[in-house]
Amino acid sequence: xxxxxxxxxxxxxxxxxxxxxxxxxxxxxxxxxxxxxxxxxxxxxxxxxxxxxxxxxxxxxxxxxxxxxxxxxxxxxxxxxxxxxxxxxxxxxxxxxxxxxxxxxxxxxxxxxxxxxxxxxxxxxxxxxxxxxxxxxxxxxxxxxxxxxxxxxxxxxxxxxxxxxxxxxxxxxxxxxxxxxxxxxxxxxxxxxxxxxxxxxxxxxxxxxxxxxxxxxxxxxxxxxxxxxxxxxxxxxxxxxxxxxxxxxxxxxxxxxxxxxxxxxxxxxxxxxxxxxxxxxxxxxxxxxxxxxxxxxxxxxxxxxxxxxxxxxxxxxxxxxxxx
Amino acid sequence: xxxxxxxxxxxxxxxxxxxxxxxxxxxxxxxxxxxxxxxxxxxxxxxxxxxxxxxxxxxxxxxxxxxxxxxxxxxxxxxxxxxxxxxxxxxxxxxxxxxxxxxxxxxxxxxxxxxxxxxxxxxxxxxxxxxxxxxxxxxxxxxxxxxxxxxxxxxxxxxxxxxxxxxxxxxxxxxxxxxxxxxxxxxxxxxxxxxxxxxxxxxxxxxxxxxxxxxxxxxxxxxxxxxxxxxxxxxxxxxxxxxxxxxxxxxxxxxxxxxxxxxxxxxxxxxxxxxxxxxxxxxxxxxxxxxxxxxxxxxxxxxxxxxxxxxxxxxxxxxxxxxxxxxxxxxxxxxxxxxxxxxxxxxxxxxxxx
Numbered sequence: 001x002x003x004x005x006x007x008x009x010x011x012x013x014x015x016x017x018x019x020x021x022x023x024x025x026x027x028x029x030x031x032x033x034x035x036x037x038x039x040x041x042x043x044x045x046x047x048x049x050x051x052x053x054x055x056x057x058x059x060x061x062x063x064x065x066x067x068x069x070x071x072x073x074x075x076x077x078x079x080x081x082x083x084x085x086x087x088x089x090x091x092x093x094x095x096x097x098x099x100x101x102x103x104x105x106x107x108x109x110x111x112x113x114x115x116x117x118x119x120x121x122x123x124x125x126x127x128x129x130x131x132x133x134x135x136x137x138x139x140x141x142x143x144x145x146x147x148x149x150x151x152x153x154x155x156x157x158x159x160x161x162x163x164x165x166x167x168x169x170x171x172x173x174x175x176x177x178x179x180x181x182x183x184x185x186x187x188x189x190x191x192x193x194x195x196x197x198x199x200x201x202x203x204x205x206x207x208x209x210x211x212x213x214x215x216x217x218x219x220x221x222x223x224x225x226x227x228x229x230x231x232x233x234x235x236x237x238x239x240x241x242x243x244x245x246x247x248x249x250x251x252x253x254x255x256x257x258x259x260x261x262x263x264x265x266x267x268x269x270x271x272x273x274x275x276x277x278x279x280x281x282x283x284x285x286x287x288x289x290x291x292x293x294x295x296x297x298x299x300x301x302x303x304x305x306x307x308x309x310x311x312x313x314x315x316x317x318x319x320x321x322x323x324x
Numbered sequence: 325x326x327x328x329x330x331x332x333x334x335x336x337x338x339x340x341x342x343x344x345x346x347x348x349x350x351x352x353x354x355x356x357x358x359x360x361x362x363x364x365x366x367x368x369x370x371x372x373x374x375x376x377x378x379x380x381x382x383x384x385x386x387x388x389x390x391x392x393x394x395x396x397x398x399x400x401x402x403x404x405x406x407x408x409x410x411x412x413x414x415x416x417x418x419x420x421x422x423x424x425x426x427x428x429x430x431x432x433x434x435x436x437x438x439x440x441x442x443x444x445x446x447x448x449x450x451x452x453x454x455x456x457x458x459x460x461x462x463x464x465x466x467x468x469x470x471x472x473x474x475x476x477x478x479x480x481x482x483x484x485x486x487x488x489x490x491x492x493x494x495x496x497x498x499x500x501x502x503x504x505x506x507x508x509x510x511x512x513x514x515x516x517x518x519x520x521x522x523x524x525x526x527x528x529x530x531x532x533x534x535x536x537x538x539x540x541x542x543x544x545x546x547x548x549x550x551x552x553x554x555x556x557x558x559x560x561x562x563x564x565x566x567x568x569x570x571x572x573x574x575x576x577x578x579x580x581x582x583x584x585x586x587x588x589x590x591x592x593x594x595x596x597x598x599x600x601x602x603x604x605x606x607x608x609x610x611x612x613x614x615x616x617x618x619x620x621x622x623x624x625x626x627x628x629x630x631x632x633x634x635x636x637x638x639x640x641x642x643x644x645x646x647x648x649x650x651x652x653x654x655x656x657x658x659x660x661x662x663x664x665x666x667x668x669x670x671x672x673x674x675x676x677x678x
Contacts, residue, residue: 011410011411012410012411014410028410028411029411047407047411049407049410065379065407087380088379088380088381088404088407090403090407105381105382106382124384125382125384125399125400125403127399127403143384143386143399163387163389164386164387164388164389165386165389165399182389183386183388183389183397183399183402183438184388184389205439206439206440313410
């Protein structure tokens with residue numbers, strides 16, 4: 001029977017992550033709380049808007065209303081990596097070789113590990129950022145499509161067009177596919193080898209959470225009364241195939257998804273605060289947490305595959321131990 | 325659900341460059357009114373007040389990918405409002421200042437079309453500042469100036485000290501021709517009482533028309549002047565001084581005005597005819613309709629039904645019971661372009677209950 005160690009905080013949780021084996025909770029007020037032999041807190045942004053877990057460096061990158069970008073490592077103070085005067089940092093991402101990217105308005109910045117920064121200005125706002133897992137390449141979600149940049153080299157970016165506003169972006173773990181979330185209730189994908197489009201529609205709500213399963217075989221998503229899980233193991237991704245619908249509930253919407261690090265299992269968080277784990281093969285469900293005060297906003301599994309950290313829009317965060 | 329918090333009211337401030345938006349904004353930020361405002365501006369510009377809740381945001385218009393050309397939203401507002409609302413408790417209301425050339429429609433539609441924004445905030449009113457001296461010029465060279473007036477709930481007719489009484493009367497008549505439903509305040513230095521521009525509930529169906537007891541009263545109907553028109557500070561021109569005699573069912577004959585309004589009045593409506601009709605009109609004429617507002621008397625219904633729309637978006641609800649002795653009358657105004665007043669009137673009349 002899973003047990004929950006609750007951590008009741010104030011405000012909206014932007015990201016719940018493990019750094020090392022310590023659960024960290026980054027809140028909208030910029031405080032990053034951790035459960036490390038007691039409850040401890042460090043301050044990052046004054047107003048935290050975006051956070052990205054950088055697994056290669058075991059750190060959390062944050063951006064915020066104060067125009068600053070911070071890195072938070074387990075057990076240490078927040079380190080300022082960049083700052084842009086008075087403008088909100090609305091998106092952050094981490095990439096290979098210690099590079100990070102952040103965006104403000106129409107400009108995306110890449111900061112390399114040595115502190116050098118490159119600037120990429122777009123005709124429209126940069127909505128989302130993601131690095132490709134291979135090579136120094138990053139993608140920008142924007143109005144009417146996505147733009148791929150190669151920040152370590154000169155040369156023209158690659159433009160991928162699809163009408164509508166694209167708000168978030170992710171590469172598949174093998175780098176073969178690019179998927180965006182949209183302002184309308186849909187995902188859009190491109191097969192990067194040939195630019196083939198993939199339309200993933202039918203969601204009753206906006207998709208705000210995406211998670212790739214082990215080896216990128218599946219892409220789990222929120223935005224429906226079930227976790228919608230698209231098959232990506234074929235060479236054309238999910239085209240012509242139906243997604244799995246896991247953890248379907250009649251009276252609640254899925255707001256966050258987090259795939260298990262090694263098994264075909266997804267943690268599903270709902271707008272009433274409930275969390276379930278669901279197996280892909282047989283859709284078997286295990287209740288991990290009963291409904292709480294607010295919608296689940298973020299979840300992450302630890303490396304030992306034993307615990308799930310979760311955060312909510314109402315501040316009732318915690319850690320679920322599935323083995324206890 | 326826990327985020328069933330009260331929705332934060334949002335005031336949209338539009339107006340051409342030099343009309344006095346910054347002056348009004350500075351007053352909103354500095355006057356002692358006991359409320360805290362988060363302000364979303366296009367540029368910090370001349371706002372002389374340091375306030376961490378002034379957010380700079382690039383106006384970013386997104387067409388929705390649903391085949392509807394008038395379904396536009398402000399993508400940047402979705403982002404900023406979402407960010408602000410993750411830390412509620414810092415402010416009581418939001419003011420969105422648009423650039424001088426901005427189209428107010430995407431701003432307003434954001435608050436109806438985006439589910440996240442809609443669940444946490446509500447559009448309070450569109451307030452348009454107009455420079456009394458330069459309006460005639462603005463109308464000549466831009467469609468936006470006219471759209472901003474057409475779309476307004478409140479018009480602050482500013483810089484009245486720079487024009488003669490005759491010029492002022494003409495400017496006000498022009499504003500009335502474009503938008504007979506807006507409340508007009510004559511000011512110098514944007515000196516309107518803040519209570520007249522903030523927390524108006526103009527998009528709140530249950531409040532909007534209570535705030536405006538003279539809504540769509542025929543301006544040339546002289547025996548219709550209520551005696552209870554309180555709080556008259558001399559700036560609040562509801563045309564009961566009778567200098568304004570337009571026939572709104574016809575396109576305006578005022579030079580450089582392309583927006584027209586069609587005011588319809590009738591008796592009790594047959595709901596089986598009225599609802600399909602308004603649905604069809606907004607579907608077909610949506611791109612031409614900037615705003616519509618109305619009070620509808622439905623046959624067999626003892627409550628007033630209020631309705632409002634922006635392009636193809638339409639909302640309606642019961643407002644309150646008809647008062648004893650109150651005339652069960654339907655009033656509806658369309659503000660837009662290329663509206664066929666005769667056809668609207670005919671088809672509206674055909675919805676009347678037998």
